Amino acid sequence: MAGRTFQSRLMTGSGKFDSFETMRQSLAASGSEIVTVAVRRVQTNAPGHEGLAAALDWQKLWMLPNTAGCQTADEAIRVARLGREMAKLLGQEDNNFVKLEVIPDPKYLLPDPIDTLKAAExxxxxGFAVLPYINADPVLAKRLEEVGCATVMPLGSPIGSGQGIRNAASIQIIVENAQIPVVVDAGIGTPSEAAYSMELGADALLINTAIAKATDPVAMGRAMGLATEAGRLAYLAGRIPVKTHASASSPTTGQVSH
Amino acid sequence: MAGRTFQSRLMTGSGKFDSFETMRQSLAASGSEIVTVAVRRVQTNAPGHEGLAAALDWQKLWMLPNTAGCQTADEAIRVARLGREMAKLLGQEDNNFVKLEVIPDPKYLLPDPIDTLKAAExxxxxGFAVLPYINADPVLAKRLEEVGCATVMPLGSPIGSGQGIRNAASIQIIVENAQIPVVVDAGIGTPSEAAYSMELGADALLINTAIAKATDPVAMGRAMGLATEAGRLAYLAGRIPVKTHASASSPTTGQVSH
Amino acid sequence: MAGRTFQSRLMTGSGKFDSFETMRQSLAASGSEIVTVAVRRVQTNAPGHEGLAAALDWQKLWMLPNTAGCQTADEAIRVARLGREMAKLLGQEDNNFVKLEVIPDPKYLLPDPIDTLKAAExxxxxGFAVLPYINADPVLAKRLEEVGCATVMPLGSPIGSGQGIRNAASIQIIVENAQIPVVVDAGIGTPSEAAYSMELGADALLINTAIAKATDPVAMGRAMGLATEAGRLAYLAGRIPVKTHASASSPTTGQVSH
Amino acid sequence: MAGRTFQSRLMTGSGKFDSFETMRQSLAASGSEIVTVAVRRVQTNAPGHEGLAAALDWQKLWMLPNTAGCQTADEAIRVARLGREMAKLLGQEDNNFVKLEVIPDPKYLLPDPIDTLKAAExxxxxGFAVLPYINADPVLAKRLEEVGCATVMPLGSPIGSGQGIRNAASIQIIVENAQIPVVVDAGIGTPSEAAYSMELGADALLINTAIAKATDPVAMGRAMGLATEAGRLAYLAGRIPVKTHASASSPTTGQVSH
Structure with missing residues (x-):
């Protein structure tokens, strides 16, 4: 992705954990290598953001600065630049990644297609590697690819809602059309939904709330990591077709049977 | 289950594989410890069943003889007895397990509740440990538990159909009511469906066609094993609640944030 | 059905309405001709059941006595006989209908397949025209048909739950196999769910709670009547196939276009 | 809508019918008062479009010219102007309606959010009353409302696909946020899907393929009209809440019971 190679297809967020220690253990259990960070809140030393720089080991993890809290293209562009500086200060000199979020809607946290495209351009x-957070709109996804984005990140359902994938048909079209990686971002609540997203052909996932706010975040982190891998394996392994009728596991004839 | 302990929560079948070697590798990749075998076809040396005894290592695997091909209680009882003999001959002296299938319907392979209960009693x-294959009928499940079955095995959708879990509400009620393990059997086509079944609270799964008939059965076996574990972990880890609105991963206040 | 002809394919219940007047108006708005009545409660003059005989016009409506409150076959048989007497007293001399409910489960009100079959026989x-309330179990449905039931009445989801059709695949198989009418009973909460049930090929519906407990029962009664008719029309009219891609309403060529 | 009042909440299209006579009868059976017409094809006398002006009675129906076939904002603006002229020539002097379609994607016929907003402005x-066809993107819908559109017309699934409502969560958010009417357009295949769209709170529907390509278009037209009314009635009547457990239709106590 954007010229770099990662082993894990699960990206995570650093928000909402009860403690730094839980966050570190959960991310480790998930196997995630890319962690997104809200630049604006870190820069302003928002409550709870003190010490974030020290809390994660950026020798091992790759930072994905995000523009959460921005409502317009201009704001997001400014925050993206700050994010690049932040990554450099933390030792990632060549990190030009930015998760682009332009979110005017405070209730459902849905992104603005117009300003997202404008900021992405x-x-x-x-020189940024732009990973835009978008509604699952296939035409918008194509336009973002055409202006040079590194990925597109369609949502499955609103951030933190845990509603899962509510727009599978649209995500499938995005996957079918895209020449760049598709990362399903937002809405995943369970491993089955993570696996399903990967089975649809997504290249990667970004999960935060479902891990951070689980009763046991470390166990859920591990579950999400396993499910992401399972979904990818299944996508490559080629699932059986869906049939309307049954098909005996124990056929009367055939080379091998149980 | 029935006084024995197993590590894996994924049971598999031995039907439909293209070769013994693929079967062995797929089962190994899945991590499954319990494998079901169609007694009737092995006993009659049905095409493709020659050599089945030698094909699997019963020192490592636990045999679950099944009564596939039986249409009445009487037939199933007779075949169950034959299955017990078969397990003994293969070295499992204390194996009293039987997967009870009474299936009068050739098209959808759906079980008969009346004769299944009769045979189970x-x-x-x-002295059998009876694992009956049933429609997801909570009252029937309770009656089977009351007559002493070791588990109940509700189907998610018709055998080999790959339709997934088409009756989640009923399976949840069965899980809620049961004092014995609930094993979802039949219908699972993908890892996401396997994980989902476990997230509903099932204690284990039985998967055959989805592995055996995948384009790459070994990779799919591994995917199913990972997904089963992920679903169980998530069930124990406590998923986030589903919300109708969004919930920012990056709250304005809070102890830690991204 | 059972030798009688009705115009409407929507049956209703008389329970849970706030007043007799609302009940009468709601049933009239729905167009329903068959109304089910809980025999046991009427016989015992349970609270709120006084005056039920006078509350509905049995010259216009056809009574479907039901065995609600029975937990075993024996109880249900006795109550069915009482129901036949009740219908005769109310002027329906030739009414041998009974809605057979054998429900041991107080929480989900799910029927017992074993005792239902026993009572039906x-x-x-x-000489009863037996309409058994069942879980959507295709093999049980077939057995009930074979012992001479007039219909089968599979549930879509638990009574009064408003969850809709949670087992469409099973209901479709029942419809496909049945030579007698299939009446979807229980679980329907909205007109879309009513229409969907009819589109699956059901011959009729029975709806009570969704009408009686709507904010405006009369309007909901009318909505359910329209939706039942719409679903039946659509079943006969032959829906378009589902396609994975789009199909322009305005083709470049063709005889007529918009 | 846009200062005019209509009785029916079902709009229809004139494409894909096998004959003018079937089209007229189907539209009449549906009760629809607003019919959309593809301006570009009528203007160019595309095959099958000869005689369209005479085929429908514009004294009774209200024309909704659409910009089907346009891939950019500029094209759509030009075609919209032509549509206004066409309506005037057919006697609708004060008709400024336009269904705005900007569709660069030939396979799924999905609209372009950027050029749709540009053309709408x-x-x-x-002076047009603009009814834009859009992906179900709540932020885009709000922006279109802010620039003065008369409605928004989110798709349920790709045009003519008959997949139904694949993005209900997004449509519900659009309905919740909108001060202008919301018309669900594209994807509806059955009356249950029509009713469901209205139950979600949509103000109206536009259906073409599901009627025109049904085996019996006239019966399907009638079914769609009934279902649209049923869904609207139910939305106003207030559905029962969905419960996880059952609720007896025949309670032990209560004012009235069956």
Missing amino acids: QLVKE | QLVKE | QLVKE | QLVKE
Whole structure:
């Protein structure tokens, strides 16, 4: 992705954990290598963000600065630039990644297609590897690819809602059309939903709330990591077709039977 | 289960594989410890069943003889007894397990509740650990538990159909009511469906066609094993509640944030 | 059905309405001709059941006595006989209908397949037109047909739950196999679910709670009547196939276009 | 809508019918008062479009010219102007309606959010009542409302696919946020899906393929009309809540019971 190679197809977020220690253990259990960080809140030393720089080991993890809290293209562009500086200060000199979020809607946290495209165009020009968070709109996804985004990140359902994949048909079309990786971001609540997203052909997932707010975040982190791998394996392994009738596991004839 | 302990919660079948070697590798990749075998076809040396005894290592695997091909209680009782003999001959002296299938319907392979209950009563009296294959009928499940069955095995959708879990509400009620393990059997086509079944609270799964008939059965076996574990972990880890609105991963306040 | 002809394919219940007047208006708005009545409660003058005989016009409606409150076959048989007497007293001399409910489960009100079949056999022998309430079990449905039931009445989801059709695949198999009418009973909460049941090929529906407990029962009664008719029309009219891709409403060529 | 009042909440299209006579009868059976017409094809006398002006009675029906076949904002603006002229020539002097379709994608016929917004702004300035066809993107819907559109028309699934409502969560958010009517357009295949869309709170529907390509278009037209009314009635009547457990239709106590 954007010229770099990662082993894990599960990205995670650092928000909402009860403690730094739980966060570290949960991310480790998930196997995730890419962790997203809200630049604006870290920069402003928002409550709970003190010490974030020290809390994660950026020798092992790759930082994905995000523009959470931005409502317009201009804001997001400014915060993206700050994010690049932050990554450099933390030792990731060549990190130009940005998760682009332009979110005018405070209730459902849904992104703005117009300003997201506008900001993406500018940030690509400035050399960023842009990963835009979008509604699952196949035409918008294609336009973002055409302006040079590194991935598209369609949502399955609203952030933190745990509703799972409510728009599978649209995500499948995005996957079918895309020449860049598709990362399903937001809405996943369970491992089955993570696996399902991968079975649809997504290249990767980003999960935060479902891990951080589980009763046992470390166990859930591990579950999500396993499910992401299972879904990818199944996508490659080729599932059986869905049939309307039954098909005996124990046929009367055949080379081998149980 | 029935006084024995197993590590894996994924049971598999031995039907439909293209070769013994693929079967062995797929079962190994899945991590499964319990494998079901169609007694009637092995006993009659049906095409493709020659050599089945030698094909699997019964020192490592636990045999679950099944009564596939039986349409009445009487037939199933007779075949169950034959299955017990078969297990003894293969070295499992204390194996009294039987997967009870009474299937009068050739198209959808759906079980008969009346004769299944009748056969289960008799087999329990004869000392079998009875694992009956049933429609997801909570009252029937309770009656089977009351006559002494070791588990109940509700189907998610018709055998080999790959339709997944088409009756989740009923399976949840069975799980809620049961004092014995609930094993979801039949219909699972993908890892997401396997994980989902476990997230509903099932204690174990039985999967055959989805592995055996995948394009790459070994990879799919591994995917199913991972997904079963992921679903169980998530069930124990406590998923986030489903919300109708969004919940920011990056709250304004809070102890830790991204 | 059972030798009688009705215009409407929507049956209703008389339970749970706030007043007799609302009940009468709601049933009229629905167009329903068959109304089910809980024999046991009427016979015992349970609270709120006084005056039920006078509350509905049995010159226009056809009574379907039901065995609600029975937990075993024996109880249900006795109550069915009482129901026949009740219908005669109310002027329906030739009414041998009974809605057979054998429900041991107080929480989900799910029926017992074993005792339902047992009671059905006996009641058919006694000349009843038996309409058994069942889980959507295709093999059980076939057995009930074979012992001479007039219909089968599979549930879509638990009574009064409003969960809709949670087992469409099973109901479709029942419809496909049945030579007698299939009436979807229980679980329908909305007109879309009513229409969907009819589109699956059901011959009729029975709806009570969704009408009686709607904020405006009369309007909901009318909505359910329209939806039942719409679903039946659509079943006969032949829906378009589901396609994975789009199909322009405005083709480039063709005889007529918009 | 846009200052005019209509009785029916079902809009229809004139494409894909086998004959003018079937089209007329189907639209009449549906009760629809607004019919959309593809301006570009009528203007160019595309095959099958000769005589369209005479085929429908514009004294009774209200024309909704659409910009099908346009891939950019500029094209759509030009075609919208042509549509206004066409309506005037057919006697609808005060008809400024336009169904705005900007569709660059030939396979799934999905609309372009960027050019749709651009065209909408211009057409509103020119005095059109703009009804834009969009992906179910709540933020885009709000922006279109802010620039003065008369409605928004989110798709349920791709045009003509008959997949139904594949994005109910998004449509519900659009309905919740909108101060203008929401018309679900595209994807509806059955009356149950029509009713469901209305139950979600949509103000109206537009259906073409599901009627025109049904085996019996006239019966399906009638079914769709009934279902649209049923769904609207139910939305106003207030459905029962969904419960996880059962609720007896025949309670032990209560004012009235069956």
